[in-house]
Amino acid sequence: MPELPEVETVRSELAPWLPKKKVAAIRILHPRATRRNTGPSLRSAKNPIIGGEINSVNRRGKFIWLTFDRPYALIIHLGMSGQVLLPKSPAALSPHLRARIEFTNGKRELHFIDQRTFGYLALEELVEDPFASAEFDGQIPRSITHIAPDLLEVLNGKVLARSHKELNAMIRSRKSEIKRVLLNQEVVSGVGNIYADEGLWSAKIHPETRAHHLTEREVDRLLNALATIMARAIEAGGTSIDEQYKRVNGESGYFDVELDAYGRDGEPCSRCGTLIQRLRFMNRSSHLCPKCQKKG
Template identity: 40%
Template structure:
């Protein structure tokens, strides 16, 4: 599924072209994409129609559109700058799930004669589930082949720490549906030493801790494997076995990997992830461990191994990422004489 770099690429694309636009229409082609919406399509329609997109915000893998009053003082539809800007107190949540995409088009009707995409890629004609029409004639489409993603409205609540809620946020308000999500590694407000200390209180494998969105958000299978490889830590090392220095270094290395991925548009394998224009990212060419089973480790040349991990696959170098040492057992005293 799209991870932090991929979702951030989508956020930037939407922010550049959708902020200031007023939502003039909602088209629901598959109600399953609204299953998280209390009140269904009618409730979502009431929230969205006439609202202006004031910001596009991301925390971890979660994305939301901040909504403000859209009509101008005379009741006409805003052109993106004529409303009073009053916030509605709600945001449109977007979660991409396993295969979701947000595509921004000119609003032209797709050609029905177009052939479906080959392979596993989501087809923007057959897999379009929900569309938002904007006042400039453009359209934001939720394209989702596997239907694990979705859209829904959520009221805004204050972030517990009072700091900006996420990338692109103008203040400390975030959707109630995202209140449980921890800050991510690219968030300037994250306290990395504190996250490292919390990791070290847990006996769970360190990879499971990296994937725990309530501890640190935005990391999925790809960037967990890459961060662990960069920090020379094996996936099954218990959090409690890490030193503070190693735990902190692991978080820094994982953040660095995601920044490099973001710089080239994220990681795309099968076109299930593309940006708002339908273009793929290129970080797959720079992966060191993930998906590289049998290939030489870029650092030492040892073949990369793959094994099952919690229903996923883990990729690691058996030489660079050594198995964790078992805790030393205290010698038992013999019987007293």
């Protein structure tokens, strides 16, 4: 599943290309692609972004949204297997193409491809970002106002309504397992199974340690490890571990070669040599070193 580094790679690759493009048509090819849409119908030729010019490509956590020269945003959520491609040749149509956006200027189209159909597009009004401050008075699509700022926003001071210290305290106020807290998009957004396992391995914290048993220092170490790993993953174009995630040119990201814990069960821990274990957790798996990551 694409997490923050993969979604940020897609956003940053769309950002130089989409602004100033005018939407000529939106073609929805699968009903699930718009199942979360609460705004004007994307299937209607009269929907308010037809003829609209794209202003910017934004992201919070795992959500991308486009803004226009009108008060609507188009959310693109990649779900489990969503891909946004800008194919050079329209002849190369994927069998999993769920939506396409045509532009009045420029030959390329935007294709939304999604094999497992957990991703979606949604057209929504923009509202005030509850995490913005006077200095950063951003707007955000209505349905994602409950999504917490992501770690890169917090650490970059982009959202002053939640500081690093506040996030640390919020995590330590939770009684559930630390990994469950990291995966809760209302605490901190953008972290999924891969980067949670990598961050916990790096900070030497067992995924099932209760968050309120961690010290401020341990949580700081964890947040800094996560931010460092995600920044390195963005530089590598994200992690394409299951070939479901692709960059906008259709290529894979390369961060999977750097993973220390996720998917490494049975291989020696690169710090101490003990074999990495896989445990069942929240209907998925946790990967950890039983020696470096003692349960607290």
